[in-house]
Amino acid sequence: MRSSITILFLLIICQYATGQTLHYDVVKGSKKLGDMTVKRSLSENRVYYEIDSKVIFKVLFSFTIDYESTSEYKYGKLIKEYTHNMLNGSTQKKSTIWFDGEKYTLDLNGSRSNIHEIIEYSVATVYFEEPQNGQHVFSPQFGDYLAFTKIGEHQYEMESPDGENIYTYTNGICSEVKVSRDFANFSFRMTPESLKEVQSKQIVGGSPVVD
Numbered sequence: 107m108r109s110s111i112t113i114l115f116l117l118i119i120c121q122y123a124t125g126q127t128l129h130y131d132v133v134k135g136s137k138k139l140g141d142m143t144v145k146r147s148l149s150e151n152r153v154y155y156e157i158d159s160k161v162i163f164k165v166l167f168s169f170t171i172d173y174e175s176t177s178e179y180k181y182g183k184l185i186k187e188y189t190h191n192m193l194n195g196s197t198q199k200k201s202t203i204w205f206d207g208e209k210y211t212l213d214l215n216g217s218r219s220n221i222h223e224i225i226e227y228s229v230a231t232v233y234f235e236e237p238q239n240g241q242h243v244f245s246p247q248f249g250d251y252l253a254f255t256k257i258g259e260h261q262y263e264m265e266s267p268d269g270e271n272i273y274t275y276t277n278g279i280c281s282e283v284k285v286s287r288d289f290a291n292f293s294f295r296m297t298p299e300s301l302k303e304v305q306s307k308q309i310v311g312g313s314p315v316v317d
Contacts, residue, residue: 278311
């Protein structure tokens, strides 16, 4: 029994070391608009997150939204995070936040401010860690905390200045995000291949424990 637990633990650690990647289709109804990938990897006592998405909308005219984010956590604490949102190749929002051992410095579109409380849960982590009702998540893009409200079984609503998101979780991992914006409603829906890995627990959620 002990050897089986050890083998399972080593397999999980190996997964984190090589990286866990979630794939999503961006869809509106039955039409695919783009793709998003979310990756988590572990190296020594640090956890890294990477998010990349590209969405193309065609309403009266065509416009493309690109989003990228990279984050680093150490001992469960955010050390630094970078986000960049572009519209048709031009920067719309850009943020960098970093911890100097005493406080965070947030550079949001060139304007700097300080945050003194420790950040343990940011937007980058919500795909791998299911929130609790009322849990707050830090958004570098808005320079503030946003709150999750539980609205169903493993389903949560989060409101931001841009609009409303509804997150659905499977085995502790986000399997779909329904997005409501002034210009469109659309969804980030996990691909069948990634969903199969989540359901079979080849990819596991929760906060990884590092020494």
